[in-house]
Amino acid sequence: MFWDGPGIELLRGFEATDAGGRVLLPVSAQHLLAFLALHDDGVQRASVAERLWPDSTQCRAAANLRAALYHARHAASAIPIETAGRWMRLSPAVRVDLREARRSARQVVAGLSQLPASCDELVDDLAAELLPGWEEEWLSLERERWDQLRLYALESLARQLCASERYLAALQTALAAIAIDPVRETAHRVVVEVHLAEGNIASALRSYQRYRSFLQRELNVAPSPKMTGLVRNLLRM
Template identity: 60%
Template sequence: MSWNGIHLELLRPFELLRAGRRLSVPSGAQRLLAYLALQEDGAHRMTAAERLWPDCTPARASANLRSALCHARRIDSVASIESVGQRLSLAPSIQVDLHLVQDAARQVIAGLSPLPAGPDHLIGDLSRELLPGWAEEWLSLERERWDQTRVYALESLAQQFQSADRYLPALQAALAAIAVDPFRETPHRIAIEVHIDEGNIASAVKRYQDYRAFLHRELRVAPSQQMAQLIRDLMPT
């Protein structure tokens, strides 16, 4: 991204960049910056300490938070955290990749943005996990929220591309949604519909059969009647 300020990356291994240059950030400060980036209204100091260091005593967690704050304030003269009373928040001057992609996702879901001429970048951004490799307990709910947002955005993107007869990006968006949640029927159904629109009947049937076998193997359930009807309509009477 052509951003000359401070950029925080959460949709890949953690990085804090200044004018494209990677800054060295101690692990405690990384956790604090990432946590605050995910708190829209900031966080109380005690809450942040408890969430980030749940296995420590309150005194130890508070000490860890003070240390993380100290390290964050020494990062290349970057004003990264604002402190008002007992509340902490990420400095508004820091651009966060997750926030940018979330904004784009909301626009797609609401149908308010034109379809991109080259969709690979947006589909790629929506395919990224939140802080991959991190095992923090507090991230579980944040990851679930992100996954729901990106699945809905990818499905909306796929349907919009399908309506515009742009079948390749429609299929790519549907497959990206399937990679996020392979159990969810909607993106599988969109992929089948795209194959049908293209006239690739065999591909549509195979996609259905693969999904049906997957559901039976993992959950002992079958696809919906709506999805099954798509395939029945292809068969000769």
């Protein structure tokens, strides 16, 4: 989607943009903008400093925050950071791709009234990792939140596509969820359900057996009765 205003990209990698151009920032300013972009309602300055520089003293962390804020404002003046007393936040005028992806994911989970003609862009956004390559501790919980939301959204979308007999799109969507969490059973069940809906009995059975072997090898457990029930009659053939 084209956007000519200030923006922060968090999915697939960090990028700050304005008027279609990329803004180059030092690492500390990138971390500050990313952290604020993850907290829509703002956060206390002391909390920002503590989270971004957990190994520093309170005084040093505060100094690091002031320096990062200066660099962010100097290099990316078009991406406003609002401060009021002890609080700070990214201006609501800044587009954040993760916020839009979260909104779309929640709409999907709630049930779309009408499926778009193509779900490729939506699936691509839901399949995108949050700040890949970043190893900061403060990202762990945010990644978990995003992963759980996008998994539920992808699985829900796959079922909606299957119900609309858009089987290829349903399979690709379910496989995108499996790529995020190969152990999670729900998306594997969707794959089996899609094959059965198409009448591809052999494919359904093969998908089940592949997942069963994977679980046995990795965790020494079996699929749930709910999944086994999908192919119980096939296993007896």
